[in-house]
Structures are given as C-alpha cells and as structure tokens.
Amino acid sequence: MDKILTKRDGFLDGFPIFLGYFSTAIAFGLVCRNVNISFFNSTLISLTNFAGSGQFLMVNLLANGALLFELFVSVLLINLRYLFMGAALNQKLGDDIGVFKKIIVAFSTTDEIFSVAVLKPQKLNFAYLFSLELTSYTGWVTGTMLGYLIGVALPHKLQLALSITLYAMFASLWGHETRKSGYKILIVGFISAALNSLLILKLNMAIGWSFVISMLSATLIGSLFIGSEDE
Known part of the structure; x- marks a missing residue:
C-alpha cells in the first residue's frame, strides 16, 4: 500500500x-x-x-x-x-x-x-x-x-x-519523464521541436502561435503514442 x-x-x-x-x-x-x-x-x-x-x-x-x-x-x-x-x-x-x-x-x-x-x-x-x-x-x-x-x-x-534557467528546468523534467517512459517521450519531444521550427522558419508563423500549435500537437501525439499507464 x-x-x-x-x-x-x-x-x-x-x-x-x-x-x-x-x-x-x-x-x-x-x-x-x-x-x-x-x-x-x-x-x-x-x-x-x-x-x-x-x-x-x-x-x-x-x-x-x-x-x-x-x-x-x-x-x-x-x-x-x-x-x-x-x-x-x-x-x-x-x-x-x-x-x-x-x-x-x-x-x-x-x-x-x-x-x-x-x-x-x-x-x-x-x-x-x-x-x-x-x-x-x-x-x-x-x-x-x-x-x-x-x-x-x-x-x-x-x-x-x-535567462536560460527556465529552459534548463524543462530539460531536467524531460530527462525525468524519459527515465519513466523511455524513448517514446524523446520521439514526441523531437516531433514537437521540429514542428515548431518548421512553422517559424519555413512558414514565418508568429512564435506564440507556433508554440501553441506544436504544444497541442505533441499532446495529441503523446496521448496516442504513449497511452495511459493505467491501460
């Protein structure tokens, strides 16, 4: 217990x-x-x-x-x-x-x-x-x-x-999640980062919008790709 x-x-x-x-x-x-x-x-x-x-x-x-x-x-x-x-x-x-x-x-x-x-x-x-x-x-x-x-x-x-401490914290949390879920978390993270870069560099999308779209996409991909631990 x-x-x-x-x-x-x-x-x-x-x-x-x-x-x-x-x-x-x-x-x-x-x-x-x-x-x-x-x-x-x-x-x-x-x-x-x-x-x-x-x-x-x-x-x-x-x-x-x-x-x-x-x-x-x-x-x-x-x-x-x-x-x-x-x-x-x-x-x-x-x-x-x-x-x-x-x-x-x-x-x-x-x-x-x-x-x-x-x-x-x-x-x-x-x-x-x-x-x-x-x-x-x-x-x-x-x-x-x-x-x-x-x-x-x-x-x-x-x-x-x-000014970089916030990014360092996110990196630390990502590492913690990786130890729990393995390579799947890395794949979801790389997909989100690649999509964000594509939206900004190729489509000239505003940073705020690209961040939101990439984040929501990663959430959906993660829910489908990783699934619930309780399932």
Whole structure:
C-alpha cells in the first residue's frame, strides 16, 4: 500500500522547483525593471499569474505597446496547455479536494508542479498539493522581487545567464519523464521541436502561435503514442 503523501513530502518535492523558479524569477524581475514596469506591478504580475512563459510574453507585449486584446489572446494561447494538464491532474485528486480546493490547486498548477504531481502513484491529497505549490509559488514571487531590486548591481553577463534557467528546468523534467517512459517521450519531444521550427522558419508563423500549435500537437501525439499507464 502506498504511503499517504504529507505536507513535508510536498515541501521536499517542491524545494527543487523553488530553487529553479527563484533564479528564473530573478530574470523576470530584471526584465520588468529594464522595460520600466514598477516594482509594485512586477510583483503583482507574479502574485496573480504564476506563469513563467506567459509572464515573459506579457511583459514583452507590454513593452512593445500591445493592445489589451492582443495581450489577452496571446497569454491565453500560450497558457492553453493548462487546460489539458488540469484535466489529467483532476483524475489523480483525492476525495478530500472539493470545488474550492480545486480552484486553489488549479491556480498554482505549472508545468513543473504538474510533472512532479502526476508521476506520484498515490492519490493526491490537498495537504501535499498545497505544500508543493506554495513552496514553488514562494520561490517565484520572492525571486521576482529580488531580481527587480538587485537588477542594477548584477553584471550583464550574469543577467543573460539567468535567462536560460527556465529552459534548463524543462530539460531536467524531460530527462525525468524519459527515465519513466523511455524513448517514446524523446520521439514526441523531437516531433514537437521540429514542428515548431518548421512553422517559424519555413512558414514565418508568429512564435506564440507556433508554440501553441506544436504544444497541442505533441499532446495529441503523446496521448496516442504513449497511452495511459493505467491501460
């Protein structure tokens, strides 16, 4: 019988994500400062969004004078993957998680949190998920604040180095999934990357649209090619 997941388990599983988010959020805080978004608004964005790629896209659009509608549609599309993640995660939630608690869990579900949680063999209880998500969320918000405050003092090369931490985290998660599902995950990942490159380089598609199409295509291919572990 699998042991019941605890708050401590959530903290331990969330701490590596905390470290990754903290360094990535420092880069986000630096970007906000560089495009003249105030400290208050930068912090508010991280408090109310908690979406790394979506936030970087949002700030880039704001810096280029995008309309509110363009901002809404772009961020909606880049975060559309959470619709699929939420549906998959919902199948693993324990009976103690009602509608209100599901809303809390949904707000703080990110790519990394989803990958950690969905691989647990046990049913997921609220205590574990809340601890996992709060630990990660704290890293994102505090990193944003620190990045904004120390932006002036950091060397330019270090600022550039911090900007790749999000990609490093994704690579680490991909490696973890590969150990679980083998070469099939690699094939799905390469198909998604190739499709994204094709859409951008050959069809001159906007990066936001190419990302969404490649991501959704990979999700569909993965569901057909890999299938459910429970089947």
